[in-house]
Amino acid sequence: MSQLFPAMFTLPNLHPLFVHFPIAFWLLALVLACVGVWRAQSSSFRFAGWLLHAGTMSGAVAVVSGYLAAAPMDHEAPGHEIVHVHRNLMLAAAAASLVASVAWLVLRKNACVRNRLVQLGCVGAVVALASLGADRGALLVYRHGVGVSAEPSDSAAEHGHDGSHEHEHR
Numbered sequence: 001m002s003q004l005f006p007a008m009f010t011l012p013n014l015h016p017l018f019v020h021f022p023i024a025f026w027l028l029a030l031v032l033a034c035v036g037v038w039r040a041q042s043s044s045f046r047f048a049g050w051l052l053h054a055g056t057m058s059g060a061v062a063v064v065s066g067y068l069a070a071a072p073m074d075h076e077a078p079g080h081e082i083v084h085v086h087r088n089l090m091l092a093a094a095a096a097s098l099v100a101s102v103a104w105l106v107l108r109k110n111a112c113v114r115n116r117l118v119q120l121g122c123v124g125a126v127v128a129l130a131s132l133g134a135d136r137g138a139l140l141v142y143r144h145g146v147g148v149s150a151e152p153s154d155s156a157a158e159h160g161h162d163g164s165h166e167h168e169h170r
């Protein structure tokens, strides 16, 4: 299996496997809600609701995997304070998504324009929080190297990719 999925066997935790689902669901929910907000009985608006609920459920899984990823982290490690910012924003996004899902179910019973605009606003708030939080998550990985194996891979060493050679520039 490690030959087939080498990256999966390199991951220090499973958080990266789960984080993209809620982000994709929330973003798509916002796009479809924008498309359908002005039309009563719009199928894209209805589908946006299902995507929002899928985002709420997968967001809960991402939160649990995030706590498991952060548990072994050293409090003195560089960038540790960003974990707190990321965690707080993502907890806010997940909580907002739960509220938005419940509000969606309540408001859809009377699908007037005003209610649909409130539903759209709720999804927009979730996406805003998730975007800020995901940016801090990416900062952890790409600036501070959290969750990244810093050792050169065997194949890089075999091919002499240790900085001791020069690349040909054409």
Ligand code: HEM
Binding pocket: 013, 015, 016, 019, 020, 022, 023, 059, 060, 062, 063, 064, 065, 066, 067, 069, 070, 083, 086, 087, 090, 091, 093, 094, 133, 134, 137, 138, 140, 141, 146, 147
């Ligand atoms: C809805 C919930 C969450 C989402 C969508 C989410 C999303 C992300 C994203 C997009 C990254 C960057 C991954 C990459 O670029 O490869 C990340 C990294 C990270 N997140 Fe989250 N996150 C969530 C909740 C949490 C929570 C609650 C914690 C901690 C208590 C947490 C801790 C971490 C850590 C430690 C990393 C660094 C990479 C790693 O060790 O896997 N996350 N997260």
